[in-house]
Amino acid sequence: MHKFVSSKSTLAAAALSLCLLARPATCAQSWRIDEANTRIAFKIDAVGFPTTQGSFAHYSGRILIDFDRPAKSFTAFTVDSRSVNVGSPSFSDFVKSAALLNVDRYPTMSFTSTQVEKVDASTAQVTGNLTMLGVSRPLTLTVNVERDPLSKGHAVAFVATGKIARSDFGMLFGIPLIDDTLEITVKTRAVSDE
Amino acid sequence: MNEREAAWPLSLRLLHWVSAGLMVPALGLGVYTVQWVHDPAARFELTQTHKGIGITILALTVVRLCRRGFVRAPEAAAAPWLRLAANAAHAALYLLLLAMPLSGWLMATTTPVRVPTIVLGLFALPYPLAPDLGLYRFARTAHVALAVAFAALILLHIVAAFGHALIWRDQTLRRMWRPSRAVGDAGEAYAAMSGAD
Numbered sequence: 001m002h003k004f005v006s007s008k009s010t011l012a013a014a015a016l017s018l019c020l021l022a023r024p025a026t027c028a029q030s031w032r033i034d035e036a037n038t039r040i041a042f043k044i045d046a047v048g049f050p051t052t053q054g055s056f057a058h059y060s061g062r063i064l065i066d067f068d069r070p071a072k073s074f075t076a077f078t079v080d081s082r083s084v085n086v087g088s089p090s091f092s093d094f095v096k097s098a099a100l101l102n103v104d105r106y107p108t109m110s111f112t113s114t115q116v117e118k119v120d121a122s123t124a125q126v127t128g129n130l131t132m133l134g135v136s137r138p139l140t141l142t143v144n145v146e147r148d149p150l151s152k153g154h155a156v157a158f159v160a161t162g163k164i165a166r167s168d169f170g171m172l173f174g175i176p177l178i179d180d181t182l183e184i185t186v187k188t189r190a191v192s193d194e
Numbered sequence: 195m196n197e198r199e200a201a202w203p204l205s206l207r208l209l210h211w212v213s214a215g216l217m218v219p220a221l222g223l224g225v226y227t228v229q230w231v232h233d234p235a236a237r238f239e240l241t242q243t244h245k246g247i248g249i250t251i252l253a254l255t256v257v258r259l260c261r262r263g264f265v266r267a268p269e270a271a272a273a274p275w276l277r278l279a280a281n282a283a284h285a286a287l288y289l290l291l292l293a294m295p296l297s298g299w300l301m302a303t304t305t306p307v308r309v310p311t312i313v314l315g316l317f318a319l320p321y322p323l324a325p326d327l328g329l330y331r332f333a334r335t336a337h338v339a340l341a342v343a344f345a346a347l348i349l350l351h352i353v354a355a356f357g358h359a360l361i362w363r364d365q366t367l368r369r370m371w372r373p374s375r376a377v378g379d380a381g382e383a384y385a386a387m388s389g390a391d
Contacts, residue, residue: 046307052234087235090242094309174307176327 031063031190034155038188040079046178054095058083063190065156070118075126077186078110099173106133114138122146126160135169141186148189160186201268201369209258210370213251213291220247220294221345238309245302245311249319252295259288268369272362280366283350290344297340300333 041055058080066072081103086092096103113128122145130139141162148155166172167180202210227240270277302311303321311319323329358366 049307050232050234050237087233088239091235091238094238099308177306 029065029192031065031156031192033061033063034189034191037157039186040077041185041187043183043185044179044181046174048177052086054084054086054092056080056083057085061188063158063188065190070116070124073116073124074113075116075128076110076112078108081107081109100171102133109133111139111141130164130169132164132169133171137164137168139164139184141184151191154192155189157189158187160184160188200365201372203261203265205261206258206265207370209254209261213254213258216247216251216254217291217294217344218348220244220251221341221348223247224341242309242312245298245319246313246315248295248298249311249313251291252299253313255288255291255295258291268365270366270369271364272358272366276362280354283347283354286347287344287351290340290347293340294337294344297333297337301330301337304330304333306330 038059038061039055040059041053043051043053045051056079059077061077062075064072064074081101082096084092084095084101084103086095095101098105101109109130109132111128111130113126115127117125117127119125119142124143124145125140126143127138127140129136139162141160144159146157146159147153148157162184164182164184165180166182167175201207223240223244227237227244231237231240270280272280299311299319300323302308302319303323304326306325306327308321308325313319355367355370358364359368
């Protein structure tokens, strides 16, 4: 039990908790997204300009976790592109403009998982489709899974990271002075109310 | 009309001081932003402000040169060599007042990171050329080199203005701020202004 609540808790341990202790019969379960602990962020480097980091304030998402059969797990997020924040109103407005996110034409972007693979005790690989600027491309996210030791098995923290080539989505602005590669980090916490 | 004035006309004096009041912050802001601002949002905002100031300077300089074309320089009791040096320095200053914003405009036009420049909050500056990384790098190098030359020339201009006022004790500096009067009234005008001070 001590191992179970250690900070390096694992998918296997979480599965044990859920399937043996909490929900022995049905393991595929929808979890609530804890908004206070969720951040959908990105980072992009440039030549002659500081690294720009931004986040999206508004989104909706679903997380279904099956700890017994991780492959049955599923997630989908839709982000309101207009809620982008890169640190100042006019800079954010520029990021929303047609040159970049083109939010008037494409008000949302979304990710839907197609495959979840357990890599090791605390890591999963989630593959899915990212739709941005009306273009869908496969994206693989590496997800660190950590059970909240204080939640008695009712909360799991995820940190998903991945990289995209924004040119794949037709976002060519600033290349090569602004990197083509954009780093995505989604930190979230899923909570089971049961 | 051809009578020599003791001072520059009000329009040119105003344009001089407004240009000075914009040019020095524009130079300072340019250096400060590039060297010391590492927050991307602040960097973006300051660059936009810098471009806005620059394009205002360009517009003012065009107006100023048009006005200057119709005005004879006021009387200046300076040695011929000094007058020659002053004329050369002033020509260079005018040239830089045009070349600085124009090279900046070229940068803003040719950079792949093309961000609209809003002129006085009214309209977006047209970008006549397509993005071109080679041309952008040339424009940036020119902008920086011109800025260094401009800073040096402004310093020389200020030192010379004080030299005129304190060492040679002539009217050169005063003709850039006191009201325009005919030569005969110069002493009177100066006395009146000193009295007002």
